[in-house]
Amino acid sequence: MHDVSVEPVISLQGITKRFGDHAALGGVDLEVGPGEIRGFLGPNGAGKTTAMRIIVGLLRADEGTATVLGGDPWGDHAVRAELGYLPSDPGLYGRMRGNELLDHFSALSGREPVLRAAAVELLRFSNADLERPVRTYSKGMRQKLGVLQAVQHDPTLLILDEPGEGLDPLVLSGLVELLRDRRDAGRAILFSSHVLAEVSSLCDRVTMIRDGAIVGEGTIAELSKQRARTVVLELVDPATTIDLPGCELTDRSGTRVALQHHGDVGPLLQALSLLDLHDVRIEEVSLDEVFMEYYRDHEATA
Amino acid sequence: MNRTLILRLICEQRVRLPLEVVLIGLWGFLLVAVFATSEVFTKQLEAQADQFGDLLDLVGLDPLAQWASIGFQHPIFLLGGGLFAVGLSIRAIAGELEAGSLALALSRPLARRTWFLSHLVVLIVGCVIIGEAYAVGCLLAVALTDPTGNLEAGSMLLAGLQSALLLLALGSIAFVISAFSSERGRALSWSVGVIVVLYAGNFLLPLWGPTKAAAQLSPFAWFNPAPLLQRGTVAWGDVLVLLLYAAIPLSVAAWQFARRDLAGG
Numbered sequence: 021m022h023d024v025s026v027e028p029v030i031s032l033q034g035i036t037k038r039f040g041d042h043a044a045l046g047g048v049d050l051e052v053g054p055g056e057i058r059g060f061l062g063p064n065g066a067g068k069t070t071a072m073r074i075i076v077g078l079l080r081a082d083e084g085t086a087t088v089l090g091g092d093p094w095g096d097h098a099v100r101a102e103l104g105y106l107p108s109d110p111g112l113y114g115r116m117r118g119n120e121l122l123d124h125f126s127a128l129s130g131r132e133p134v135l136r137a138a139a140v141e142l143l144r145f146s147n148a149d150l151e152r153p154v155r156t157y158s159k160g161m162r163q164k165l166g167v168l169q170a171v172q173h174d175p176t177l178l179i180l181d182e183p184g185e186g187l188d189p190l191v192l193s194g195l196v197e198l199l200r201d202r203r204d205a206g207r208a209i210l211f212s213s214h215v216l217a218e219v220s221s222l223c224d225r226v227t228m229i230r231d232g233a234i235v236g237e238g239t240i241a242e243l244s245k246q247r248a249r250t251v252v253l254e255l256v257d258p259a260t261t262i263d264l265p266g267c268e269l270t271d272r273s274g275t276r277v278a279l280q281h282h283g284d285v286g287p288l289l290q291a292l293s294l295l296d297l298h299d300v301r302i303e304e305v306s307l308d309e310v311f312m313e314y315y316r317d318h319e320a321t322a
Numbered sequence: 323m324n325r326t327l328i329l330r331l332i333c334e335q336r337v338r339l340p341l342e343v344v345l346i347g348l349w350g351f352l353l354v355a356v357f358a359t360s361e362v363f364t365k366q367l368e369a370q371a372d373q374f375g376d377l378l379d380l381v382g383l384d385p386l387a388q389w390a391s392i393g394f395q396h397p398i399f400l401l402g403g404g405l406f407a408v409g410l411s412i413r414a415i416a417g418e419l420e421a422g423s424l425a426l427a428l429s430r431p432l433a434r435r436t437w438f439l440s441h442l443v444v445l446i447v448g449c450v451i452i453g454e455a456y457a458v459g460c461l462l463a464v465a466l467t468d469p470t471g472n473l474e475a476g477s478m479l480l481a482g483l484q485s486a487l488l489l490l491a492l493g494s495i496a497f498v499i500s501a502f503s504s505e506r507g508r509a510l511s512w513s514v515g516v517i518v519v520l521y522a523g524n525f526l527l528p529l530w531g532p533t534k535a536a537a538q539l540s541p542f543a544w545f546n547p548a549p550l551l552q553r554g555t556v557a558w559g560d561v562l563v564l565l566l567y568a569a570i571p572l573s574v575a576a577w578q579f580a581r582r583d584l585a586g587g
Contacts, residue, residue, distance in 0.1 A: 039585070070585075073425075073583075073584070073585065076425075076428075076429045077428070077429075078425055078428060078429070078583070078584040078585070079583045079584065079585060080581075080583060097428075097431050097432060097433045097434075098431050099431075100428075100429055100430055100431045100432075101430075101431040103429060104429075105425070105426070105429035107422055107425045107426065109422050110422055110426055111418070111421035111422025111423035111424070111426060112423070112426075113330075113334075113423060115334070124326060124330055125426065125427075125430065127326040128324070128326055128327070128427060128430040128431075128432055129430050129431065130430075130431060169426065179429075
């Protein structure tokens, strides 16, 4: 969990970025501390990759301040010695063998690949695979190699743009284990993903971005609390009047009533106890639903 | 410069560059060998030189030197050398950016200036090797076939260096286009287009009075190894112009690459 008293590894303040007429980021603030895994979520084109490229120093922010590992990622290339980056579509030299490619990027980093052996095992790579030219790799294997080149030198900060893309469930569990292990070693990890189960199982905190602006940030529990729960009642008497605190009727047919509930569940449970019910079901909000609600908000606004 | 990066670039060229060097060397060898075995060619060349002397600036030169000089300016040599120079320059920025490998490399503690200079070193060395490959091919044929005429080894090697400058100038045009582009195909099309226009302009513009001076804008107008091969004197003015022709676009490319966003294709 991010401790506010500790110097953040990533600090974005008021970052804006335009590509021609298109505003990719409009005043983004983001802080990630050491020993934290931060999920970065948002629909396609929301600005996740742009923000990540600014953090890595590939793009220059039009306005605002980006501080990464205590330095300016655009102006000070030395800060990138402590950084590992996996782009969403990593360009790996096809003619090189897997091992050669890892050696090459390790040499460019100027650091020993101290984590390579462990990561190779967790990601279920074999030595035979690493001896083959990269051009013979499947999409999943390329992705694994992309993750390997990012983590092998044990960087202080990992920026992973959709690391789970194309990985089978076994490898994915290895990746989760690898990232948790790095988090426990005090490394900071910022990653984007569309696999929401992966995000909810892995992240300490989640940042939601939409149309280039941060629209939500917190733990999964905090974000879920802000969103509506589904409450389904089975009434004994279909004529019962329903007036529950924080609830909004979404469907009613016969004895079945569906509601959307916002806020604390205490008053709701109290009110429910006064009703004559056959059954009650309060469905916990999943990250999927939280994400979809944020997305729907966006659609409605648009 | 970065040793790891330079080694990777050399490794990438381990098949293509030697192949181009062999073909260019063979081109030089065959040109002289054919000259040595055919008096007809000598006579034809002399006749052509009389006819188009102004255009080719070859009047009164040793026929063998004229022949070797034409080989340097022939599209086969320019295509062989240009393939390397333009190919490497396009790949250096636009190609690697489109492929996604530039983002991976520059997420390391590697300055853009270092990336640029490492590619430039390989470009310069490759151009010199290709230019000298032709010279060595010609000299080998002279040694083996003993043709009529005189071709000094020193002058030939100097002309090889001069041709490397021309190839570097062509590469620098591609480099600057690559630095402004995010797509390999587009950068390549523009580079080839500009170079072809400059090549054609060098021959066509002097044919009409009002456009004659404009031919000087082409780098090809500043590359004529014939006087060097004939008299052994270096045309330093031409060398300086070719150097500027390479240096100015390379400076613009370096400036643009240092400040541009790397957002992919």
